[in-house]
Amino acid sequence: MENTNYDAIILGGGPAGLTSGIYLARAKANVLIIDNSMIGGQTILTHEIANYPGIENTSGFMLANTMKKQAENFGCTIKSNAKVERLILDSDQKSIILSNGESYTAKAIILATGGRSRMVGAKGEQQFKGMGISYCATCDGDFFTNKEIIVIGGGNSALEEAVSLTNYASKVTVVHQFDHFQAFQHAIDEAKSNSKIDFIMESKITEFKGEGGLQEAEIEHIPTGKKEIKPINGAFIFIGYEAQTEILHDTPVKLNDRKEILVDSNMQTNIEGVYAAGDSLAKRFRQITTAVADGTIAALSALEYIHKK
Amino acid sequence: MTLPTNLKHFATAQELTEVINSTENVMVCAGRMGPMCIPVYDVMKTLEESGDYDHVDFRDMLFDSPETSILRNLPECRSFMGLPFVVYFKNGKVAKASTSIQNMDMVKTILDTEFVK
Numbered sequence: 266m267e268n269t270n271y272d273a274i275i276l277g278g279g280p281a282g283l284t285s286g287i288y289l290a291r292a293k294a295n296v297l298i299i300d301n302s303m304i305g306g307q308t309i310l311t312h313e314i315a316n317y318p319g320i321e322n323t324s325g326f327m328l329a330n331t332m333k334k335q336a337e338n339f340g341c342t343i344k345s346n347a348k349v350e351r352l353i354l355d356s357d358q359k360s361i362i363l364s365n366g367e368s369y370t371a372k373a374i375i376l377a378t379g380g381r382s383r384m385v386g387a388k389g390e391q392q393f394k395g396m397g398i399s400y401c402a403t404c405d406g407d408f409f410t411n412k413e414i415i416v417i418g419g420g421n422s423a424l425e426e427a428v429s430l431t432n433y434a435s436k437v438t439v440v441h442q443f444d445h446f447q448a449f450q451h452a453i454d455e456a457k458s459n460s461k462i463d464f465i466m467e468s469k470i471t472e473f474k475g476e477g478g479l480q481e482a483e484i485e486h487i488p489t490g491k492k493e494i495k496p497i498n499g500a501f502i503f504i505g506y507e508a509q510t511e512i513l514h515d516t517p518v519k520l521n522d523r524k525e526i527l528v529d530s531n532m533q534t535n536i537e538g539v540y541a542a543g544d545s546l547a548k549r550f551r552q553i554t555t556a557v558a559d560g561t562i563a564a565l566s567a568l569e570y571i572h573k574k
Numbered sequence: 575m576t577l578p579t580n581l582k583h584f585a586t587a588q589e590l591t592e593v594i595n596s597t598e599n600v601m602v603c604a605g606r607m608g609p610m611c612i613p614v615y616d617v618m619k620t621l622e623e624s625g626d627y628d629h630v631d632f633r634d635m636l637f638d639s640p641e642t643s644i645l646r647n648l649p650e651c652r653s654f655m656g657l658p659f660v661v662y663f664k665n666g667k668v669a670k671a672s673t674s675i676q677n678m679d680m681v682k683t684i685l686d687t688e689f690v691k
Contacts, residue, residue: 302677303616310609326612346678393672395656404610405674408655460691477651499655 268342270370272571273486274361276512277377278345279306280553281543283332283432284560285375285567290339292568297369298336299361305329307506307544308553311376317553328553349512351491354425354539356528357574372574373538373567376513380506380544380551381440385417387483389473390502397479398500405432405501412498415419415482416471419446419540423503424456430501431461437451438463442486473500484552508545521547532563538574542565575639577607577617581622584635587644594663599630599689601681604637604645605658610675611637614658617678621685630689662688 273289275282278300303309311325313409320328337343347367353360361417362368382400384390390398399405406429414434416427419441426446427437439456444467446453456462465484472483473490482500485492508525519527519535525547530542542559544551577582584590584602594600603618605611618632635642637657645676648668651659656674662684663669669688672680 303613311614312609325609326607346617348678394670396653397655399656399674401608401610403659404606404608405656478655 268295269368271295271342272371273297273371273373273375273567274299274359274369274371275375275377276349276361277379277543278301278304278333278343279307279377279379279543279556280305280329280332281379281556281560281563282375282377283329283336284299284557285377285540285542285564286336286341286343287332287339288561289568290336292340292564294568294571296336296341296468297371298341299347299349299363299369300343301348302346304333304343304345306556307381309400313551314553325384338568346413351458352512352516354536355517357538359538367446372571373570375532375560375563375567376510376518376534376539376541376545377543377556377563378509378512378545382502383504383507384469385502385504387470389474389475389479393473393475393500395481396477397475397498398473398502402430402501405499406430409434409499411435413438413496414499414501415470415495415497416501416503417441418503418505418563419443419448420503420505421448422505424448424452426501428452428504431459432498434461436463437461438465438497440468440482442469442487443467470500472492504566506551510545516560523547530562531566532559533566538567575636575641577605577634577636578616579607579619579634581618581632581634584633585596585641587641588642590633590635590644593631594632595666597627597631597663598665599635600663601630601660601689602633602645602663603637603658604635604638604642606655610656611658614660614676614681617676619683620678620682627685627689629691630685634676648653664688 272294308325348364351362474481525540540563542563543556650671654673
């Protein structure tokens with residue numbers, strides 16, 4: 266019969282959750298990791314990782330897979346593609362109920378639910394996903410060979426991917442909502458020096474249009490409200506990430522106004538025995554390395570709590 | 575040429591044609607080993623292992639293989655510009671096709687609608 270009672274349950278199987286699992290299970294805690302998608306989190310969406318210390322170059326998939334194997338080898342039970350229906354956190358014994366009716370209990374919970382790509386929210390965005398709108402230049406760039414595209418965003422991802430997309434597209438227009446970029450100077454310089462790239466600043470997309478596939482974007486100049494229709498074949502969206510915390514909205518876990526989880530320096534939330542780690546936290550920098558650090562602290566704090574119980 | 579996943583693969587167009595014509599429900603994911611495709615293979619493997627979809631044959635196919643033109647050139651995929659291309663065949667005919675990354679709920683919704691047990 267399957268064990269349903271654990272020392273710790275970790276929600277989220279990205280780098281933060283897997284690191285917590287590795288530390289807890291290595292300390293002989295009985296651990297369950299649950300993810301609503303594939304194990305690996307946003308790491309698996311990264312083609313190349315070159316700044317993870319100790320590993321010169323790898324893919325996100327490989328790194329996540331190695332972390333998963335480590336967690337399993339130390340004894341973690343892992344459930345992927347499992348949807349959490351309900352959380353009961355404000356009692357000594359915490360409970361998690363899945364949408365398939367399975368339920369699990371634990372002394373401690375670590376919330377490592379991560380983030381997801383932010384969407385523009387413009388009309389037509391869902392309709393043209395995969396039919397002109399993409400969130401991955403490396404995956405879909407070659408569909409836009411000799412076509413005109415826009416890249417939405419002004420951070421490092423947006424500008425780096427705009428440059429990379431000039432290998433395929435005939436023209437790339439970067440549309441950004443502010444009058445300045447958030448990217449590092451080297452990324453800005455590289456994009457600005459590329460003759461295939463144009464910029465439309467202080468503007469946002471209000472609608473994607475087309476028949477069969479994407480053909481036009483309606484762009485609004487934010488200060489004046491003036492709208493223009495730009496004929497395009499594709500749009501790549503890189504406007505950052507948002508915390509994935511919907512499952513916490515009906516719980517007493519404190520979130521900030523961006524719906525990110527608030528924790529203290531031990532990664533403890535406002536609820537005893539409930540910790541959090543990774544990209545779902547209210548914090549400034551979101552990297553694999555910071556997620557791993559958060560996951561370590563959360564696991565060690567949770568261990569102390571479990572041992573006191 | 576096949577994908578290095580733990581799903582069953584189609585290596586040739588002939589193999590695909592034979593299976594879709596002899597199997598009532600077939601879900602085929604044509605992709606690469608990239609960030610938009612790998613999560614879809616994982617969803618398919620999870621559903622296959624769950625036992626809830628024993629009436630569906632889950633397969634993948636290497637998007638860049640010349641043999642995969644049988645899927646790439648389907649009228650239902652003509653406007654697709656995002657990987658992976660996923661095609662659901664019911665008694666040899668296209669019941670539904672989707673493009674770009676899909677999560678578990680999206681895939682289950684299609685399976686439960688098109689491949690009713």
